[in-house]
Structure formats: C-alpha cells, structure tokens
Amino acid sequence: MRILHTADLHLGQVLYQYYNRVDEHEYFFQQLNQWCSEYNPDALLISGDIFDIQQPGAATKAFFNNSIARLHRTFPSMAIVVTAGNHDSGSRIEADSSLWALADIKLIGHGPSSDALDHPGWEDRFIVQTDKGFIAALPFMPSLRKEIFQAVIDRVQDRNLHNLPVVLMAHTAVSGGDFSGHSDIGNIKSFFLEELGSGYDYLALGHIHRSQTLGHDIDCEFSNSTLSYPAPVVRYSGSPLHVSCDEQYPHSVSLVDIDKHQGSVSIKKLFIEQRRHFFIIPNEKMPAAKSADEIYSSVSEFCKKQKTGYIRLRIDASTPLPPDFTQNIYNILETTGNEVRYNPKIIFENIAEHIDSSPTPTFEIAELQQMTNPLDFIKKTITQYPDLSFEEIKKDFEEVERKLHNMSEKDNKNSKLKVEN
Template sequence: MKLIHTADWHLGQSFHGQERHAEHRAFLDWLLTTLEARRPDALLIAGDVFDVVNPSLRAQELLYDFIVGAHAALPGLDIVMIAGNHDSGARIELPAPLMRRLNTHALGRVHWLDDGALDSDRLLVPLRDQHGTIAAWCLALPFLRPAEVTGGGIDDYRDGIARVHRELTATAEARRQPGQALVAMSHAHLQGASVSEASERPIVIGGEEAVPATLFPASVAYVALGHLHRPQQVGETRIRYSGSPLPLDFSESHYRHQVLEITLEGEALDGIESLPIPRHVALTRVGPGDLETVEAELAALDADTKLPRERWPWLEVRVDLEAPRPDLRARIEAALADKPLRLLRIHSRYPHAGGQDEVSVDLDDLTPQEIFARTWQARYGDAPPEDVMADFASLVQQVQDAEGSEEHDMENKA
C-alpha cells in the first residue's frame, strides 16, 4: 500500500500583506500531477490546511477544486484531512458530508460519548488498496484544544492528550484484522523536534504543547505529523514531519520542501521516499549590511526578466543604520530600478544604538506571546512569570477558537 503525506498548506497566507494564491495553485497543480503519476492509495493532509480560521473564498476554492480534481483523476483515492491549530475545526468539518462522496474524510474536532468515552469510531478511517480491500486504518487526530480534552475528571491538558491517544489506539488495535497496518496522523509539536525561526505559531501553552513520541506505540507503522514546517524525522524512522510545501517565511527558504511517499507492506513500514516540490517563486534576502553595501548588492542582483509578474521573486532587504533614514525606501527602490523583483519588506537594524542588537521591530515578526512578554518586560523590568505566560497563551487560544466558532454559527444561520 502507498500513501502520500503532506501538511501545513496554509492556503490563503498573507505574506507581509501580499497574497500567494499563484504559488499555492502551482503547488496543488504539481501535487495533482504527482498523484496521477505515483498513483497512491491515500493522501494524508496533516493539518493547517488554511492559514487562518476564517479563510478567504479564494483559499477555500483552491482546496475544494483540488479535492474534486484528485477524485476525478483517481476515483479510488482516499483523502484524509485534519484540522491544525491555524484551522477552525468546525469549518474543516462543515462540508464533510459532501466530501465523503469524494472519498475525502475531514476531521476537525474530537467528540465524547454520553458515557464519557472518546468517540473513536469517527476518528478511525479505513484506507483501501487498489482492490478496494481495507489495508490500513488511519488514526486521524486533529489539533487537540484544551477545552476538548479536559473535563470529566481530567484537568491537565497533557493528561487529556494522552487519554485521547490511548483510547483511539486501543480501538484501532481491536478493530484491525491481521495484515492491516495502523497509520496515525496528528497535528502536534513532538518533543525533540526542530522549530522554524519565525513562522510557526506556538501551540497553546509554552512547553505544555510538546507531546512525547511515546504516545505512538510500536503497533503504529507510520506517524504522519503536521505543524512544524521543517521536514524532519523525530527519533524513529516511522515518525515524520513532511514539512510545509512552501517556505512561509524567509527563514524557511534555505531548505528543500517536499511531500513524502510512504510504502506499507502488510502491517509494517516498507519504505519512505521524499518527493521534492518545485519552488514556483524564489525568496531572496539581501543584507544585513550598511546602506551603501546593500545598494551595491541590489544593483548586482540578476533576475529573469522573462518571468510573469506572479513569479517574480519575493525580496527582503535588511539594512544596518546609524540613525533613521527618511529616504531609505526611495534609495532601495532606486537601486532595484526596473528589476523583476517584488519588494516585500525593508528590515532596519540599529546595531550601535544603546548597545542593543535591534531597536526597531516589526509587529509582523512577533507572536502575540512575544509582544505581551516585551510589554511586561518594559513595564515591570523583568520577564513575565511562567504562570502568567501560560494564562495569556490560553486566552490567545480561546480567542482563536471563538473566531472559528462564530464563523461556524453564522454559516449555520445562513
């Protein structure tokens, strides 16, 4: 049996105020072509399908056009999609009845039965081979929010996560027949995994979101992870982040992006192959350096003048200054002249100002937690205590969840 593992599409992402519709369309076109060529039995999309809980109509259109196209090309293909921390679980599940007609399973939230047990059946998806026979079971675990996994005698978030894994795994092991593999899909931050520099929203509360790999017992042949954008193995070969298909920040532009092709033989993992994704639009960074050095580097940049505008590289310029320069943008734009580049951002640094590395920071560079911590430090002269940061992170998550719930309620009323 063959699976394709991908995650963290972030459809609808605004890149410093610029939309990336063409790049996402190019990736999905490539993925559809790859599915037709490789002919897998299932496609796993491990969360953060959208970039925000209320995605634009264009972002939703990208997703649903792709699903329709994939089903038309490969009618037997099973698609399993889970919500990530950027997604609204309600929105991901909203079209689920219609998508099931396209062999697509959309899981956004966990549910509990009247007796307090996990509704494991809805999170357990059969995966069929080319003969229509169930060859594997997918344990589909969307991002687990504290409100969904605590209560009923369990107050600790990590205990709630462990309980969900334990009950779902037990159900899967009881359900499967000899020769059928177990494949887990989860949107989570595993302990020991490498986090990208600037673009990944912390999940919930400081270190509490990092879960141990031991939650996935040896009976699970493969673990398809989402959330961290850098492709990586976590401990064992069978536990993988596929990474995001696009670099979502300039800090993610230096490595190749991929999807993973997974081969199962009976109940066991047989092989993993990385399929590199072509980069539709380049990301270019110039600097840091003084203004004259940066101007010279910009003038020397060689760009393909034959590219259509939607494929012009994104450009970030980092300049070291002694004092503010009102003419900075004009100088940089003059250095670029008519080069086919899209200037996204000018990042000014003042390395000699008051002994600080940077005194000018864009809010776009900071998470809500970092803004809160900086404000607390400025007001009280010390870093905020861990319990205060935990409370603030919980409030941020509640706001994000409420935004998704309000949108879901509005759709139901409509």
C-alpha cells in the same frame, strides 16, 4: 501501503501583510498532481493548517475545493484525508465534511468530545480503512488527551485482522522521548510523544514547518534518497511553502511506504519547486551592505536579473537609513509588477558592536501569532540583553515545562481517582 504526507498548506496566506500567494499554492498543487500520477499513492494526507486563517475568503475556499476535487477526479481510488490544524476553524472544516463524505473524502475538524468515547461507533468519524491499511485521523485539539489517541488506535486494532499498516495523523508539537540531535523541537509549545499513544506504524504530523523524522538524526535535509526505518516512525512532512522568512530550508512532501503492521517504513522526500524563491541581498557570501545607495543598486540589479522572488536585505547595523528607505525599495520593486516581493524585516549585522544604536527587532503580526513559545521571542531579542545567556534561559524554561507536565499528570490521576470514588 503508500501515502503522500503533507501539512501546513496555509492557503490564503498573505505574506508580509501585502502579497497574496495563490499562484505559489497553485504551483504546489500542480506538483502534487504530478506526484500522484507518478507514484500512485493509496492515500493523500494533509495533517492540519489547511488555511492560514480561521475564516478564509471565498477565493481561498474555492481554491481548496477545486484543488481537492480535481485530485479526487483524477485519482478516484486514492483516499484523501484532511484534518484541521491550529490555524483552521475546526467548526468550519467540520461544516463541509458531510458534503466531502459524498466523494469519500475525509475532512475532520474536531476531535471527539470528552463523553463521546462512551458511545459505541464514535470512532467511525476518525478511521479511514483502505485495501492496504488504516488511517486514524485526529485534528488539532487544544487540550490534547492521551486517552483519545490511544482509544482511536485501539479501535483500529480491533478491525485490523490482517496486520495491515496503521497510520495516525495529528497536528501538534512533540517533545520528550529520545530525540537526540533535534534541539529545535523544543522551540514551540509541545506535548510528549507518549501522549499520542502507541500502536501506529507511522505518525503523520503537522505543525512544525521543517520536515523531520523524530528520533533519527540521519534525515539529511537535502537528500532525496529513500530511508528505511523499523516501525513506528514519527514524522513532520513540513510545509510546502516557506510560511515565514525563517523557513528558507528545502520544503518537500513525504512519500511513505509501509510494508505491514510493525514492519518497516520507507520515506522519500519529494522536493517542491518553489514558484518564488527566497533571496537575501547581498547574499551571505558578501559583506553586509553599508549604505542605502548600495542597497538600492543591488535591489535594482536583482530585479533586472532574477525578475521574481522574495527578498530580504542584509545591512550593517552602523548604516544610517533615510526615513524614506522602505518607500524607495517599494518604488524600485514596482517595476517588476509585484513579482519581486520585499520582506521589510531587515537582517542587521554586527549588532553587538553597535549595541546602543541597534534597532529594536520588529515582528510581523502573523509571526507573533504563531509564536506560541516565549523562547522564540527571547531568542530574537536576546541581543538587546548582553548580560543574559540564551542557553541558560532555555534550560530554565525546560525545567519549568517538565515540572508543569508532572503536575498536570498528577492532577489528571487525582481527578480520575475522585471520579472513580
């Protein structure tokens, strides 16, 4: 079974409160079309966060509809499975699902309700069976419950008489298990891998925007060579575009081949060419800028040479900036007709030396909304508190998280006992 796995499209995103990214998403879908014709996958999976906001505008919805319909027309035998993420409105995704079902395209907005598991046939909505294997698709569920994941995998196994590959889709952050070498997993509110059940060969995850195969530290970010692992494999495909300026790593779609149930899983990253690249001015090999004029001329130079891209400025913290600094930058960029785009979140350097004069870190609204873990916030503001150690705070948080997890396990057991009694 061969699948193309992607997630976190964030269609309709307006970056830095100003820039519409539809042409970037269009360029991504062009590449996706190209890969579908080149690799001929049995299924295309989109593991949540289709849209950037719960109520995307008409143009964004039309873009999604047209892009998916076009993929289906061009590759009619390829299964397409789309689940809702935490950014999506599950109800809105669900509302369109019966229409998409006419084209055999699966859109899943909601997980099963708590009493659904008692009704035979509940699983039909979540299972896609192809000639080559099974896809059990679950969307983002605010209260993630282990029995749902296990139940849907078990129902797949009832049908899986020929040992075909089993793929599970989920949209969540995952922690726990043996994830040595993946310290960044803990930066987001997360669930333990065991809570997603067992019995799948490939877990196609969405939510974390950096692509990674969990539990394996040989997943080189820049390599497009095919890596094989014994099943099961747990993987984030990562987002196609950098959704915030902290995501400058390469973005890719995962091409996944699974030979049989409990067999081997091969993964190849298909790197996405970005319509607009991300640049830091001056680039990190140079010293940070020390005057506003220096920045103005570097930005002008960039606009002439590069002509397109997202830029972010690197400025020494001791540099005095005039009150019309931001306006001056926008004035320079105007000459490029919105092609060079400015992220007003400046990277200030040598803050430690200027701790008293250092500016307070600023946050975009979208960034704050995504920040489900207080540690992310602490990390960004830690330079303001020279007496605190980030590592110690992180350890304390992890300890609390572990205790809370144990408590909720106990609560679950107790409430089950009560029900049985």
